[in-house]
Amino acid sequence: MAKVVSCSGALFFILCHIFVLLSTQAVAQPFLYHFCLDEKGNYTTNSTYRANLNHLMTIFPSQEGNGYGFFNLSYGNPSNEVYAIALCRGDATPAACRSCLNNSTQLLPQICPNQSEAVIWYENCTLRYSNRPMLGIKESNSAVxxxxxxxxxxxxxxxxxxxxxxxxxxxxxxxxxxxxxxxxxxxxxxxxxxxxxxxxxxxxxxxxxxxxxxxxxxxxxxxxxxxxxxxxxxxxxxxxxxxxxxxxxxxxxxxxxxPPLAPTISPPSPTSANTTTTTGKESNTSGTVVIVVVSSTVALSAALIITIFVILRIKRAKQNIENEPVEEIESPESLQYNFETISIATDNFSEENKLGQGGFGSVYRGRLFNGQDIAVKRLSRGSDQGDLEFKNEVILVAKLQHRNLVRLLGFCLEGNERILVYEFVPNASLDHFIFDPSKRAHLDWERRYKIIGGIARGLLYLHEDSRLRIIHRDLKASNILLDEEMNPKISDFGMAKPFVVDQTQGNTSRIVGTYGYMAPEYVMHGQFSVKSDVFSFGVLLLEMVSGLKNNILGHGEHEEDLLSYAWRNWREGTTLNIADSLVRVGSGSEITRRIHIALLCVQESVAHRPTMNTVVLMLNSNSLSLPVPSKPAFFLHSRSNNFPLRTTGPDHSRSESVTEAYSANEASITELYPR
Missing domain, CATH: 3.30.430.20 (Gnk2 domain, C-X8-C-X2-C motif)
Structure with a gap:
């Protein structure tokens, strides 16, 4: 039942219009922003374009759209055609969507009275119109x-x-x-x-x-x-x-x-739009009409519809929770850049933008059109193993999202070009600080403590919290990048290996990595697991504390690597001799505990090493008691380039013992150097 409010008489006229004004303000929602865009030209009040715009805005709220809150309409001849697109928020009810569109179509032509192109944002919808087609076009950032x-x-x-x-x-x-x-x-x-x-x-x-x-x-x-x-x-x-x-x-x-197989809904044609009309009376009285619904049948129908809607929404929410792809990507192609974009971003891979050179290619700094800085890894065309590393990094790293992992933005694969695009991390890699006597002074104990904790959390995410269990296999100082606030980010996943659920160990006949960081069971037998990464972390932790590389220290009869040096001082009760003199004062107990944790990580027996979950707990709690470490694995006796391997895993083509040459740092190429 509809009732038209008639305002007559002086006092009643004032009171009535106050009531109408307050009612309108209570229903209408304020818009958030709008832009009147002059780039596509203006129109005059009496022009055909204005008449077509008025007609399109009048019929717009009555259209069905695609059934999911998206509307695409046009009206007029090619010379003065008006195109309009609207999008309602995905969780808005049909009633809220319709109300928002009604407000938008009435207001936007009023606040942009001459511009051929305009856009308005409400909480529940966005409306835009133009004198050009807009469907399927990602608009520029001129209106953000x-x-x-x-x-x-x-x-x-x-x-x-x-x-x-x-x-x-x-x-x-x-x-x-x-x-x-x-x-x-x-x-x-x-x-x-x-x-x-x-x-x-x-x-x-x-x-x-x-x-x-x-x-x-x-x-x-x-x-x-x-x-x-x-x-x-x-x-x-x-x-x-x-x-x-x-x-x-x-x-x-x-x-x-x-639905899973939803049909494509074509937008209404200008011809069909012409058939929809509204009378002037409806338009003039729409602000003062009060509608009261008293039908019990309608009320029951509404209640039934609401009940069905709630049930479907709960069911859909449950499906979303069960099927939510937390770390998955639809396909590697969804991250693809074209070669021209990357070439422009790096100034055609100029030497001025070159950050570093590695075994499988070069790394360049670049800047995308939107101002975002990127690091571009251009794989060598002649690399025998580049395809494997390229596939590994795209598929694995794109699924990994953590503050202590370098984020893969995308890739390029055109002709012979294989390129990986990463977020740009401005402070290069950890080795350029910790092993440089002048730069190491910038790494006080508080900063080193923060870096150690970040690396541990990133590694824990790879081992236990990501969708797949990932073994990095090449954790070292040069593969830890530092952002502008010196937060660590683990990089270079070319050698990473995924584990399926409940898998604890893998085998390989191809030993890759960096001498001094690899666990003995991996070097000698090709066996790798999360404990292999724990070993590498222990070595890295000793390097962070001491400022020394894990290579040969001393000379002649006194030659020893960093692990044996740390173990000797631990046994002799002179543990702080290991610590860098720059951080030794005032942090003795904390440093001693970190050395203790590092020695637990580099135990020769896999079973005696802690998991990264335990390591994080030990790093974060000074009250947690630590077991006594035993003798760690030393590499001094294994300086030759050949190691006996057992090819017994599923990756192998033969089962007899073989001897394979070991190549130091075979796969790492993300070694960034600042300019």
Missing amino acids: IWRRNGKNVTYDVDGFSGELRTLLDRLKNQAAAGGSLLKFATGNITAPAFKTIYALVQCTPDLSHQQCNNCLDDIYAVIQQCCVGKIGGRSGSRSCNFRYEINRFYAYAPATSP
Whole structure:
């Protein structure tokens, strides 16, 4: 039943219009931002373009769209055609979507009265129109919005930012992998101090997988500038948007979810749009009509619909939890860059941008069009083993997301070119600091302590917290990169090996790595496990404490490697002799404990070494008692280049004993040098 409010009489007229104004304000939601874009030209009030725009905005809210909150319409002849696209938030109900579109289509032409192209953002929807086709185009960053929560993170800002980055990367991959009807994802992650971060990401579904990825990367960069250290923030462009908060602000599942094989819904043609009309009376009285529904039948139907909706939403949320691809990517191709983009970013791989040279190629610094700095690893064309390392890094590293791992952004594979694109880490690698007498002075004990803890957490993630159990097999100082705040990031996964669930050990006939860091069972028998990485970590920990490389110390009869040197001083009660003189004063007990932990990690027996989970506990707790170490594995007696190997694992083509030449640092190429 509809009732039209008639305002007559002076006093009643005033009171009535106050009531109407208050009612309208209570229903209408304020918009967030808008842009009136002059780049595509202007139109006049009496032009055909304006008439077509008015008609399109009038019929827009009555259209069905693609059934999942995406609308694509056009109206007019080619010379004055108006194109419009709208996107409702993936968790918005149909009623909320329709209301938002109604507000958008009425307001945007009023606040942009002459521009041929304009866009407006509401909480539940985005609307844009133009005199050019927009479908399937990732718009440029000339119109980007952002807003931040005014409250600051009051605890571990770096930890909060790292977990936020992990969450957003996961959701970006989920949204981009969506079909042609809906590209939308929500999720949460536990941050430091037991806080939970909630986030939402969405792209217009007309974008391709790569376009959605790129769009979200662009607006992520804005958050890194505007909202670091804030408990909430949002950023959006004409093609995508995202938001995060420490309180849940979205529904657990989209208001509607596409079926597995959803049909493609074609947008209405201009001809069909012409058949929809609205009367002037409806338009003029829409703000003053009060509708009251009293039918019990309608009420029961509404209740039934709500019940079904809730059940479906709960079922969908449960499926999302069970099937959520936390660390998976849809395919390696989703991360692919074209060669021209990489060439431009590195100034055609100029010598000025070259950071380092390794066994399988060169590393360059580059900058993408959006201003993001990158590290580009260009694999050597003549490498016999490049294909294997390339495949390894793309498939494995793309799935790994942790603040203490270098993040793989993508790759390029065109012709003979095989290129890996990583985040740029500005402070080069750890070996350029810890083994340089002048630079080592910048690494006080507090900083070394932080670096040791970060490496341990990154390694623990690889061993126990990632979807696959990953054995790095080449952990060393040159494969630890340091960001602008000297936070460590484990890099170079060319030799990494994945383990299936419950697998504890692997075998190989191809021994690769770096002399002095490899566990004895790996060198002698080709056996590797998580304990192999623990051994490497123990060596690295001794290097961090001492500032010495694990190679031959002394000369003649007094030759010994770092492990035997550490063991001798431990047995003689002169443990602090091992410590770097720059950090020895004031940190004696902490340093002694770290040396103790390192000796436990480099035990010759695999069974006697702790897991990384135990190592992290020992590093974080000074009250936890430590077992007494036994004699570690020494390499001084194995200086020859040949090692007997047992080829008994599943990777081998023969089972008899063989002797294989060992190549030091065979696979590592991410050795970055600052300029």
